[in-house]
Amino acid sequence: MALQKVVIVGATSAIAWEAAKCMAAQGAELFLVGRNPEKLETVAADLQVRGAQRVETFVLDVNDVARHQEMLDTAVATFGWLDGLLIAHGTLGDQRKCELSVEETLREFQTNALSVIALLTLAANYFEQRERGCIAVLSSVAGDRGRPSNYVYGAAKGAVSLFLQGLRARLARHGVAVVTIKPGLVDTPMTAHLRKGLLFSSARRVGRGVYRAMQQGRPVVYLPGYWRLVMLIIRLIPERVFQRLSL
Amino acid sequence: MLSTQAIPQSWGRYPRVKPARVVPIYWRDHLPDLQALPGPLLAYGYGRSYGDSCLNENGTVLAASHLRRFLAFDEEQGLLRCEAGVSLAEILDLIVPRGWFLPVSPGTKFVSVGGAIANDIHGKNHHKAGTFGCHVTRFELLRSNGERLICSPTENRELFEATIGGLGLTGLILWAEFRLKRIHNPYIDMERIRYDSLEEFMELCAESDEQYEYTVAWVDCLASGSKLGRGIFMRGNHNQSPEYAHKPLPRKLPLAVPVDLPSFTLNTLTLKIFNTLYDHSQLQKRVFKVVPYEPFFYPLDSIHDWNRMYGPRGFFQYQCVVPYDQGYDVMKEILQRISRSGQGSFLTVLKKFGDVRSPGLLSFPRPGLTLALDFANQGPKTLRLFDELDALVRESGGALYPAKDARMHGEDFKRFFPRWQEFMRYVDPKFSSSFWRRMALVPAREESATVEV
Numbered sequence: 299m300a301l302q303k304v305v306i307v308g309a310t311s312a313i314a315w316e317a318a319k320c321m322a323a324q325g326a327e328l329f330l331v332g333r334n335p336e337k338l339e340t341v342a343a344d345l346q347v348r349g350a351q352r353v354e355t356f357v358l359d360v361n362d363v364a365r366h367q368e369m370l371d372t373a374v375a376t377f378g379w380l381d382g383l384l385i386a387h388g389t390l391g392d393q394r395k396c397e398l399s400v401e402e403t404l405r406e407f408q409t410n411a412l413s414v415i416a417l418l419t420l421a422a423n424y425f426e427q428r429e430r431g432c433i434a435v436l437s438s439v440a441g442d443r444g445r446p447s448n449y450v451y452g453a454a455k456g457a458v459s460l461f462l463q464g465l466r467a468r469l470a471r472h473g474v475a476v477v478t479i480k481p482g483l484v485d486t487p488m489t490a491h492l493r494k495g496l497l498f499s500s501a502r503r504v505g506r507g508v509y510r511a512m513q514q515g516r517p518v519v520y521l522p523g524y525w526r527l528v529m530l531i532i533r534l535i536p537e538r539v540f541q542r543l544s545l
Numbered sequence: 546m547l548s549t550q551a552i553p554q555s556w557g558r559y560p561r562v563k564p565a566r567v568v569p570i571y572w573r574d575h576l577p578d579l580q581a582l583p584g585p586l587l588a589y590g591y592g593r594s595y596g597d598s599c600l601n602e603n604g605t606v607l608a609a610s611h612l613r614r615f616l617a618f619d620e621e622q623g624l625l626r627c628e629a630g631v632s633l634a635e636i637l638d639l640i641v642p643r644g645w646f647l648p649v650s651p652g653t654k655f656v657s658v659g660g661a662i663a664n665d666i667h668g669k670n671h672h673k674a675g676t677f678g679c680h681v682t683r684f685e686l687l688r689s690n691g692e693r694l695i696c697s698p699t700e701n702r703e704l705f706e707a708t709i710g711g712l713g714l715t716g717l718i719l720w721a722e723f724r725l726k727r728i729h730n731p732y733i734d735m736e737r738i739r740y741d742s743l744e745e746f747m748e749l750c751a752e753s754d755e756q757y758e759y760t761v762a763w764v765d766c767l768a769s770g771s772k773l774g775r776g777i778f779m780r781g782n783h784n785q786s787p788e789y790a791h792k793p794l795p796r797k798l799p800l801a802v803p804v805d806l807p808s809f810t811l812n813t814l815t816l817k818i819f820n821t822l823y824d825h826s827q828l829q830k831r832v833f834k835v836v837p838y839e840p841f842f843y844p845l846d847s848i849h850d851w852n853r854m855y856g857p858r859g860f861f862q863y864q865c866v867v868p869y870d871q872g873y874d875v876m877k878e879i880l881q882r883i884s885r886s887g888q889g890s891f892l893t894v895l896k897k898f899g900d901v902r903s904p905g906l907l908s909f910p911r912p913g914l915t916l917a918l919d920f921a922n923q924g925p926k927t928l929r930l931f932d933e934l935d936a937l938v939r940e941s942g943g944a945l946y947p948a949k950d951a952r953m954h955g956e957d958f959k960r961f962f963p964r965w966q967e968f969m970r971y972v973d974p975k976f977s978s979s980f981w982r983r984m985a986l987v988p989a990r991e992e993s994a995t996v997e998v
Contacts, residue, residue: 336574340614347615347627348639487571487611494551 299432299475299515303377305329305370307360307417308387310337312486313436315344316505317384317512322350329373329380331356332387352377360387360413366420379428382512383421385414385435388455390488396450403450410454415461422465425474433469434477434512435462439520442480442529445545466517475515479508482525553606556852557595559859559922559951562602562979569608573628573719577607579689585977586689588717590630590657594664595862596951597979598712604977607717609659615639616720623725624682629659629718634846641838645725646783648680650842652894659718664948665710665905667898669759669781669842675901676910677723678709684721689975693719698904707971710905712947714972714981731794732784733759733841737832743774743877750897753780759841761896765820766880766889766918774880776895777827784835794837801849805857820891845892855921860890861951863931864917866898867943872914875941879916879934886930890919906968909946917949928952947980955984 301321306314309330318328322345330345330353332338338355346353354376358369374380391406414435425431440448441455459478466476483489483498499522507521520526535543552563567589568577579586587601588609612630619625623645625636633647634654640646650668651661660666665678674680683697686708696705708715740746746762753760757780764776845851852860867875876895883889893916900912920927935957938945944961945953959965966988972981 337572340572340574343616344614347618487569490569 299381299513301326301382301432301509301512303327303329303380304382304384305331305373305380306384306386307331307358308385308436309355310334310341311386311388311436311488312501313481313484313505313508314384314386315341316502317386317508318345318350318505319348320506320509322346322348322353325349325351327352327354327377329354329356329376331358331360331369333357333359360417361408363413363416366417370420370424374424380424380431382432382434383425384508384512385417385433386508387413388436388438388488390448390451393448393450406450407454407457410451411457414458418461418465422469422474426469426472429473432475432477432512432515433465434479434508436479436481436508437462439480439482439525439529443533443540447545475512475517477511477516478518479511479521480519480525480529481521482528553589553600553608554592555596555599555951556593557860557862557949557951558852558855558857559861560597560600560979561859562597562600564601564606565603567606567608569611570630570717571611573612576687578691579687579717579975580691584689584975586717586973586975587978588629588659588663588713590660591632591655593653593656593660595949596947597983598664598947598950598981599660600979601977602979602982609717610657612659612719613657617722620645623727624722625725626720626722627658628720629662629684630657632657633661637838640725641728641731644728646728646838648724648726649674649677651677652843653846654839654843655846658721658723659713662709662718662721663711663713665903665908665910666948667910669761669779669896671901671910672754672760672897672899673758673901674726675899676710676903676905676908678903678905678908679901681709681721681723684708685719686715687717687719689716689973704971706904707906707968709903710908711968711971712907712978712980714976714978716973716976728783729785729787730783730789730792731838732789732792732835733781733838734784735779735781735834735836735841737827737834738778738780739776739827739830740778741772741775743873743880746774746776746778746895747873749778749780753778754897754899756782758782761894764880764893764895764916764918766883766893767817767820767887769881769884773877773884774895776893779841781841789835794839800847802851802853805853807856855919858922860922861920861927861931862917862949863920863934864915864946864949865934865938865943866909866911866913866915866946867938867941868911868913871941875937875943876914876916879937882930882933882937883918888920888923888927888930890921893918906964906971907947907962909944909948911944913943917946950980955986958984959986 306318308314310332328350330338335357342353342355356369389409396403437459438455440452441459444452462476462478469476481504484501484504485498486501504521511519582605585604589606590610610630612628614628616626651666661677665676667676686694686696694701759781762776762778768775896915898910898913898915969988
C-alpha cells in the first residue's frame with residue numbers, strides 16, 4: 299500500500315519517529331501532530347533531511363478533542379488527500395498514583411483511550427468515503443490482559459484494541475485497512491525509568507515493524523513478533539493461577 | 546544493539562566500572578539542568594572508546610545516543626548538520642545514496658559524531674585528509690553552567706580547538722556541522738599487496754601515499770627475524786566509473802558473537818594459526834578488486850560484539866605513533882618486543898600518518914608511523930609489556946591514543962600532549978572521566994588560574 303501522504307499523531311514519540319523515518323526515506327509527505335512545537339520542529343527537520351518530500355506540523359494536545367476535526371481538515375486541505383493515519387501518542391502513567399486518585403485514572407484513560415477513540419471516529423468517516431487508505435494505532439500488549447502492575451494503562455489500551463477490532467470489520471468492506479499494533483516492552487523515553495531487561499527491544503525495530511504492517515495492511519501485529527506467543531500463553535493462564543503470579 | 550540504558554561499558558570491557566547514574570538526553574530543547582545533577586558529568590554515546598575515556602565511575606553519565614536527528618543537509622555544498630548522538634552508520638545510510646561520503650572514516654561506523662569530535666578520530670586517509678576535526682565547521686557545546694555556545698574556527702575558537710580531541714571534558718556537544726566528500730558510487734578500487742618486511746612496508750607507503758586516498762597495512766604481529774613486520778598492504782581510491790553507480794550493494798549477513806567466549810579462546814596458538822592463515826590467504830603478490838565501501842572501511846563491523854571474543858576479562862588496545870625520523874627503527878623494536886612476548890592480536894594495523902594539522906589541542910595523530918593492536922587482558926604480564934613499549938614511544942617523542950587507552954601513565958600523557966596545560970583552562974569544571982582522573986594532572990602554579998569561558 300502506498301503511504302505517500304500520512305498524518306502522524308504523537309509524531310515526537312520514539313516509535314512514531316522511527317516509522318516516519320521509513321516513510322521519509324520513500325519520499326512521503328508527512329503531517330506531524332504533537333503537543334510540543336519545538337520537538338515537532340526538531341523531528342520535522344530530521345524527516346526533511348531523510349528524504350520526506352514535504353513535512354508540515356500541527357500543534358495539538360490530543361485531549362483537546364474539539365480541535366480534532368480542524369486538524370484533520372487542515373491535513374486534507376494541505377495534502378489534497380490522505381493515504382494513512384498513524385496514531386502513536388500515549389502516556390505510561392504511574393499505576394499506584396492512579397489507584398489513589400480518580401482524577402489520575404480518568405486522565406490516563408482520557409489520553410490513552412478516549413482521545414484515540416475520538417480521533418478514530420472522525421478519521422474512520424474520512425477514510426470510509428475515500429474507500430482506501432490505512433489507519434494504524436499503537437495499542438499495547440498490556441491491553442491483552444489486566445495485570446496488577448498496570449491495569450489502568452492496560453484497560454485503556456484494551457479499549458482501543460477492541461474499538462479497532464470493530465472498526466476493522468466495518469472499514470474492511472470499504473477497502474480501508476485498520477492496523478492494531480501491539481508493541482511489547484520498548485526502550486523509549488516513555489519507559490526510561492524502567493530497568494531494561496532482555497525483553498526490551500529498540501524503538502527502531504518496532505518503528506520499522508509499524509511501517510511494514512501499515513504497508514501490508516495487516517490486522518493485528520505484535521512487535522517484535524514473539525510477543526504474540528508470549529501473550530497467547532499469558533492469556534491462557536487460568537484466572538485463579540494468574541492472581542497468584544506477580545506480573 | 547545501540548541501547549544505552551544498560552550499564553555503560555567501553556569497547557575493551559576493561560576496566561569494569563559503574564557510574565552512579567545514567568541520565569538520557571532526549572531533546573536539545575529540553576535539556577536537564579546540569580548544575581542540579583551530581584557530578585562529575587560525562588557524555589556517553591555508543592561506548593566504542595576502548596579504555597576508560599568514555600567511562601565515569603561513580604559519576605553521572607549523560608547518554609547522548611538519543612540525540613540522533615539530522616538538522617540540515619546542504620546537498621550542493623556537501624555540508625551536514627546533525628545531533629551529536631547520530632552514528633556514522635546512520636550518516637552513511639543517508640549520504641552514500643546521494644553521492645557523498647564521510648571526510649574521514651574510522652575502523653568502525655558505530656561511533657557517534659560527538660565521539661568522533663571528542664577523540665578527533667582518524668582513518669585510512671589521514672595522510673591526505675587529516676583528522677575528523679579538520680572537517681568540522683562548527684558545533685554547539687553545552688557547559689555545566691547552562692551556557693550554550695556555538696564554537697567554530699571564528700567563534701569561541703579556543704573552545705572549538707579544545708573540544709576537538711578534548712575527550713568530552715569541555716562540555717556536552719549537542720550538534721555538529723561538517724563537510725562531506727563527493728563520491729561517484731559506493732565502491733572502492735582496492736589493491737592488496739602482500740609484503741615481507743617492514744622495509745617493504747615503508748617502500749609501499751612512499752609509493753602509494755601520493756596516488757591513493759586510503760592506505761593501511763595489516764601486520765602479522767607474531768612474525769620475527771627477517772619476516773618482521775610482514776603483512777598485507779591495502780590501498781584504495783573511490784571508484785569513479787558510472788557502471789557501479791547503480792549496482793546494488795550486497796546484503797550483509799548479520800553475524801554476532803552472542804556470548805562471552807572463554808578468555809583462553811585467543812591464545813598464542815590460535816593467534817599463530819590465525820595470523821599465518823591470514824597471511825597465506827592471499828597467494829598472489831597483488832590482488833586488485835572493486836569492493837563495496839563497507840568491508841573496505843569497516844571489516845569488523847560485520848561481526849557484532851566481536852569484543853566478546855576476548856572473554857569476560859576484556860582486552861587492551863595499544864595504539865602509538867612514533868615520529869618519522871626515528872619511526873622505522875623504533876617501530877622495528879616495538880614489533881620485535883611484541884613478537885617476542887607472544888602476546889598481541891589477530892588484527893594489527895600499521896599506517897603512516899601525514900602532516901595535515903588538526904585544530905585540536907589534544908589531537909593524537911601527528912606525522913609518523915602508527916601501530917594499533919589488541920591484547921587479551923593477561924594481567925601483569927600484559928601491563929609489563931606495555932610499560933616496555935611506552936619507554937620506546939616516549940624516547941622517540943611519540944604518543945599514545947587516549948581513546949584506546951586504559952593504562953597509560955599520567956606523566957607520559959603530559960609528554961605526549963604538551964599542550965595539556967592550555968587545554969585544562971577549557972575543561973568544564975563539572976566534567977570528568979575515569980581516564981581523566983587516572984591521569985591526575987595538576988597544572989603548574991602560575992597556570993592554575995582557570996579561565997571562565
